[in-house]
Amino acid sequence: MGRHREFDVEKALDAALCVFWRKGYEGSSYTDLTEAAGVERPALYSAFGNKEALFRLALDRYSERFLHYIPEALQLPTARQVAAHILFNAVDLNTRYPDHTGCLGINGAVAGSDDAEPVRQALIDFRAAGQAQLRERFERAKAEGDLPETAKADALAAFVMALTHGMAVQAKAGFSREMLEAVVEQALSTWPTGRSTGA
Amino acid sequence: MGRHREFDVEKALDAALCVFWRKGYEGSSYTDLTEAAGVERPALYSAFGNKEALFRLALDRYSERFLHYIPEALQLPTARQVAAHILFNAVDLNTRYPDHTGCLGINGAVAGSDDAEPVRQALIDFRAAGQAQLRERFERAKAEGDLPETAKADALAAFVMALTHGMAVQAKAGFSREMLEAVVEQALSTWPTGRSTGA
DNA sequence: CCGGTTTAATAACGATCATTACGAAAAAGC
DNA sequence: GCTTTTTCGTAATGATCGTTATTAAACCGG
Numbered sequence: 001m002g003r004h005r006e007f008d009v010e011k012a013l014d015a016a017l018c019v020f021w022r023k024g025y026e027g028s029s030y031t032d033l034t035e036a037a038g039v040e041r042p043a044l045y046s047a048f049g050n051k052e053a054l055f056r057l058a059l060d061r062y063s064e065r066f067l068h069y070i071p072e073a074l075q076l077p078t079a080r081q082v083a084a085h086i087l088f089n090a091v092d093l094n095t096r097y098p099d100h101t102g103c104l105g106i107n108g109a110v111a112g113s114d115d116a117e118p119v120r121q122a123l124i125d126f127r128a129a130g131q132a133q134l135r136e137r138f139e140r141a142k143a144e145g146d147l148p149e150t151a152k153a154d155a156l157a158a159f160v161m162a163l164t165h166g167m168a169v170q171a172k173a174g175f176s177r178e179m180l181e182a183v184v185e186q187a188l189s190t191w192p193t194g195r196s197t198g199a
Numbered sequence: 200m201g202r203h204r205e206f207d208v209e210k211a212l213d214a215a216l217c218v219f220w221r222k223g224y225e226g227s228s229y230t231d232l233t234e235a236a237g238v239e240r241p242a243l244y245s246a247f248g249n250k251e252a253l254f255r256l257a258l259d260r261y262s263e264r265f266l267h268y269i270p271e272a273l274q275l276p277t278a279r280q281v282a283a284h285i286l287f288n289a290v291d292l293n294t295r296y297p298d299h300t301g302c303l304g305i306n307g308a309v310a311g312s313d314d315a316e317p318v319r320q321a322l323i324d325f326r327a328a329g330q331a332q333l334r335e336r337f338e339r340a341k342a343e344g345d346l347p348e349t350a351k352a353d354a355l356a357a358f359v360m361a362l363t364h365g366m367a368v369q370a371k372a373g374f375s376r377e378m379l380e381a382v383v384e385q386a387l388s389t390w391p392t393g394r395s396t397g398a
Numbered sequence: 399c400c401g402g403t404t405t406a407a408t409a410a411c412g413a414t415c416a417t418t419a420c421g422a423a424a425a426a427g428c
Numbered sequence: 429g430c431t432t433t434t435t436c437g438t439a440a441t442g443a444t445c446g447t448t449a450t451t452a453a454a455c456c457g458g
Contacts, residue, residue: 001426002434024310026225030416040437107310110371111223124372155381162382165368166361172309173323182354183361200456201404229446239407
């Protein structure tokens with residue numbers, strides 16, 4: 001019973017995601033969000049809760065819609081392929097949409113006011129989760145002899161993630177896809193191999 | 200003639216710099232800034248201008264006070280030493296002060312509202328200036344045979360900068376100095392040499 | 399000691415922030 | 429058709445945003 005919703009909740013969430021992606025959490029006003037969604041303010045509140053809840057939902061959606069390449073990467077046979085897949089797909093995602101470059105995990109919030117601390121922490125956890133998956137994959141690679149025994153899985157995972165974060169900053173600053181791909185190739189040229197020529 | 204200023208302008212600017220360093224440009228309210236400086240609002244305005252002008256002054260001060268390691272690095276004899284000096288000193292700077300980790304060039308603004316666009320652009324230019332110096336230094340290294348002819352100076356400079364940016368994000372997220380130093384060592388593990396073993 | 403000038407401090411400015419009453423409109427059950 | 433329930437849209441909430449009038453106080457030159 002009751003009146004039906006007149007707007008598409010999924011489309012509204014996608015619109016909010018684009019705004020957060022471009023302006024970050026604190027940089028996005030509720031007016032920005034409602035205008036992008038084409039929906040009045042109370043409608044967004046009743047559908048998603050407050051701004052923080054909306055951001056968390058947008059972050060979930062971001063994972064589902066744009067980060068499928070990470071589980072894909074983890075299943076590749078060698079650690080080098082895993083890293084290459086993640087890095088090149090990150091470059092693609094960071095430069096694919098001209099009106100919201102970079103990535104939500106970085107643009108969302110790096111620093112901010114004390115009010116934004118919960119969201120900042122959520123993004124820290126979000127990034128840490130990806131890094132932990134990567135570290136575990138690299139540990140497996142060591143066990144399989146794909147990475148040398150001397151390799152540090154946690155440092156290698158942090159290295160790959162640092163690159164994605166840094167390239168996200170650069171993409172947001174307007175760096176071209178070609179430039180970032182050259183960065184990835186430079187990074188991969190330092191990759192350790194199973195015969196322990198690296199390190 | 201006229202009344203004397205009762206507060207130390209230099210100390211006030213240092214205090215403002217620390218606030219911007221921790222909370223970024225938009226995350227820092229004028230109340231935050233005045234409280235940190237121990238000065239009433241109109242006093243900050245008369246001394247520095249508006250918030251944007253104050254940020255730009257803080258950024259200049261940041262360069263002078265904390266980035267001396269960059270010109271230092273550029274004078275080292277080899278490209279590898281240049282990169283190592285920059286990366287290790289960046290880690291040190293990013294983790295040295297527990298109450299404002301990371302770096303102002305990143306924390307200041309990556310994404311934000313349209314109002315903050317001038318400051319965001321100023322930070323883009325700021326980072327680009329450092330990267331350009333690095334690229335020129337690497338081009339010189341190629342001419343000197345210190346880097347192989349096949350090396351791409353611009354990609355190498357972007358690679359080093361991407362790492363500093365990414366590690367700044369990680370430092371702000373609470374990564375330890377030791378972890379970040381391991382990231383740097385991973386990055387430096389197979390730096391291209393003059394005998395073109397790299398790339 | 400007094401007139402001119404600069405700073406200090408209180409308090410206010412309009413604008414925007416996130417959030418929500420409130421009443422009209424629309425759909426489902428009886 | 430009437431009641432109930434949910435949503436919609438207008439408009440308002442108090443708080444905080446960056447920025448300044450305005451007034452009182454402190455200093456210098458005369």
